[in-house]
Amino acid sequence: MKGAARGQLECIAAAGNGRYYDAPDADSLARQLQRASQLSVDGYRFRGERVTGTAAGAGAPVLAPGQYLDTIGPGEKRYYAVDLDAASTADFSATVAPQPGAAVDTFDAMRTSIAYGTDSSCGSETANFSQKEGATPLTSAIARIPSARGTSRCDREGRYWLVVERETKKGSDAARWPLELVYGVEEPLKKGVTPAQSQPEYGKGGEDAVLPSGDPRDVRGGTGFNDAEEIGRGVWRDRILPAQTLWYKVPAGWGQQVRYEVEFANEPTVERGGSATYSYGATRLFTPARFPLTGGGEFNPTTLYSGRPAAIGMGGVPVAWTNRYENGAQVRPVHAGGDFYISVTLGARAADIAWNPRVGVVLRVSVLGDELAGPQHNAPVAAKKADKKGNPISAGDSGGTGGAGWTGIAAAAGAGAVVVVIAGLVFVRGHRGRAAQTTRGSA
Numbered sequence: 001m002k003g004a005a006r007g008q009l010e011c012i013a014a015a016g017n018g019r020y021y022d023a024p025d026a027d028s029l030a031r032q033l034q035r036a037s038q039l040s041v042d043g044y045r046f047r048g049e050r051v052t053g054t055a056a057g058a059g060a061p062v063l064a065p066g067q068y069l070d071t072i073g074p075g076e077k078r079y080y081a082v083d084l085d086a087a088s089t090a091d092f093s094a095t096v097a098p099q100p101g102a103a104v105d106t107f108d109a110m111r112t113s114i115a116y117g118t119d120s121s122c123g124s125e126t127a128n129f130s131q132k133e134g135a136t137p138l139t140s141a142i143a144r145i146p147s148a149r150g151t152s153r154c155d156r157e158g159r160y161w162l163v164v165e166r167e168t169k170k171g172s173d174a175a176r177w178p179l180e181l182v183y184g185v186e187e188p189l190k191k192g193v194t195p196a197q198s199q200p201e202y203g204k205g206g207e208d209a210v211l212p213s214g215d216p217r218d219v220r221g222g223t224g225f226n227d228a229e230e231i232g233r234g235v236w237r238d239r240i241l242p243a244q245t246l247w248y249k250v251p252a253g254w255g256q257q258v259r260y261e262v263e264f265a266n267e268p269t270v271e272r273g274g275s276a277t278y279s280y281g282a283t284r285l286f287t288p289a290r291f292p293l294t295g296g297g298e299f300n301p302t303t304l305y306s307g308r309p310a311a312i313g314m315g316g317v318p319v320a321w322t323n324r325y326e327n328g329a330q331v332r333p334v335h336a337g338g339d340f341y342i343s344v345t346l347g348a349r350a351a352d353i354a355w356n357p358r359v360g361v362v363l364r365v366s367v368l369g370d371e372l373a374g375p376q377h378n379a380p381v382a383a384k385k386a387d388k389k390g391n392p393i394s395a396g397d398s399g400g401t402g403g404a405g406w407t408g409i410a411a412a413a414g415a416g417a418v419v420v421v422i423a424g425l426v427f428v429r430g431h432r433g434r435a436a437q438t439t440r441g442s443a
Contacts, residue, residue: 042244044097044137044224046180053078057115057161068181072096074168079161082183084144086157089186089324089335090114093141093290094164096177097224101134101243101348105169112142114154115161122154127292130302131280134348135173136245137224139284140164141291143333145324146188180225182290186336189321194377196255199318200331204368205259207298207313211364219363221246221344225290228341233367238344239358242279242351246344248363252319253337253371253382258285259315262344265360269307269353279347281305281361285314288338296330305346307353316340318368321375337371 048067054060060079072078084090094112098104106129113124127140142162146155162183168174189195216237222228228247240246252258264281282302285293293316295301303312316334317323324335346359372379 042223042241043100044178045222045227046097046178046224047226048180048182051080051181053080053164055079057081060161063162063181063183065183065185068183070179070181071176072164072166072179073176074166074172074174076166078164078179080163080181080183082160082162084157084160084185086150086155087146087188089146089188090144090160091141091182091184091186091289091291092143092162093139093182095137095139095180095182095225095290096166097137097180098135098173098175098177100136100245102173102175103171104129104132104135105172106130106132107167108169108172109167110138110140111163111165111167112140113163113165114142114144115163116154116156116158120153122160131282131347133279134243136243136282136345137343139286139290139292141289141333143289143291143324145332148325184289189375193375195321195375196372196377196379197320198322198326198331199255199257199320199334200323200326200328202257202296202298202315202317205257205315205317205366209259209315209366209368211259211261211366213364216362219248221248223247225286225341228339230339231363231365233365236363236365238361238363240344240346240361241358242346242354243348244346246361248342248344249339250342250365250367251338252316252340252367254319254321254375254379255372256337256367256369257316257318257334258340258342258365259313259368260285260342260363260365261311261313263309263311263362263364264303264305264346265362266309267307267353267359268355270355277306277349277353279305279349279353281310281312281347282345283312283314284343285316286341286343287316287333288336288340289333290341291333293333294329296328298330305350305353305359314342 046069048069051061051068051070053070057079060081062081070078092112094110096110109126109128111124111126114122116122122144123142125140125142127138144154212233212235214235216235219229219231219236219238221238224247228249231248231250238246250258262283280302284301295314299314301314303310317331319334319337321335323331326332344361350359371382373382
């Protein structure tokens with residue numbers, strides 16, 4: 001479909017926070033509808049206590065450590081109050097989960113910051129989509145880390161505000177987005193404990209690391225942080241939809257580092273008349289406190305995807321308590337052990353490229369280094385233990401609850417075209433003037 005008719009259908013899709021796809025035949029239409037319905041079923045699953053942030057610090061709800069749910073609109077700021085002591089580290093993350101594929105700009109962003117008093121900022125962090133193919137879950141995180149000398153204004157005991165801000169460019173999705181907040185507190189080391197030195201280098205976990213090989217085991221990634229599937233060292237196989245993000249978690253303790261690679265499979269492609277069409281594949285690694293790691297120039301989190309094999313690598317530095325005093329965004333957050341999270345995303349335009357509804361992905365995962373018994377200097381090696389898949393976590397050279405997210409489906413099919421919309425108005429129009437049917441989806 002071309003010209004004005006296509007433009008009208010694209011407008012219908014945009015108005016319903018969906019996407020326009022060409023479907024020249026029944027098989028193509030069925031494939032796109034299958035993708036859309038599955039995206040709806042597999043929406044981000046939220047968990048947390050309901051809370052309503054305020055537009056300013058005055059009257060903001062006071063949070064205890066925990067997980068919370070709110071919403072945020074375009075251009076909004078949301079304030080949440082916390083009471084901090086003078087010695088503990090406070091971790092704060094904010095995750096938005098728009099409808100998959102909803103219109104976003106490269107520079108649409110989520111910003112987290114911590115404020116103190118009437119005019120003091122304790123830092124801010126910004127995360128943006130970095131692509132225009134459509135919305136995916138987006139996480140920004142910030143921490144209040146008392147300085148080593150304890151002389152900073154933000155070291156003081158008292159009332160602080162956790163702030164979330166959404167920046168939206170013209171033409172981007174104007175819907176309110178579900179917002180998931182996690183606020184945690186890390187107590188300082190006990191008196192007399194000397195922490196091990198920081199670990200700011202990738203070392204054996206750099207871009208040239210040797211990753212596991214062999215036959216992959218099947219796994220099914222989760223919809224988000226709350227139901228991420230636990231995996232360990234090894235080779236894992238999954239399948240992903242265009243516009244979808246799959247989630248996995250990998251346990252790593254003191255002295256260990258996570259290093260992995262994601263491979264997007266060679267897939268049969270749709271005939272496109274010789275024109276080159278590209279989408280993207282992406283991955284992010286998050287700390288147990290949900291801080292997104294940057295890769296520090298060692299890794300690139302995205303790759304082009306055209307239906308041919310494509311791979312990207314990512315990893316973190318070894319876990320060390322003293323990393324919190326380092327400046328690098330790839331080092332500072334890696335200061336406590338636990339479950340590290342891996343997200344894998346396939347761009348929405350892959351629906352115009354891949355013939356099969358889902359695209360194959362393979363993850364090659366290593367957990368490098370022996371796990372130490374604690375953060376202290378000269379800590380002994382911890383006792384060996386296994387993850388839920390039976391993999392040893394402490395291998396020396398190895399390499400929730402809550403409701404579903406966005407639900408509902410909307411589709412419109414004209415002669416040679418289909419519009420797929422997740423959550424919103426359902427509009428189906430058949431060939432040769434068959435009667436239209438409308439249904440209201442849920443969100």
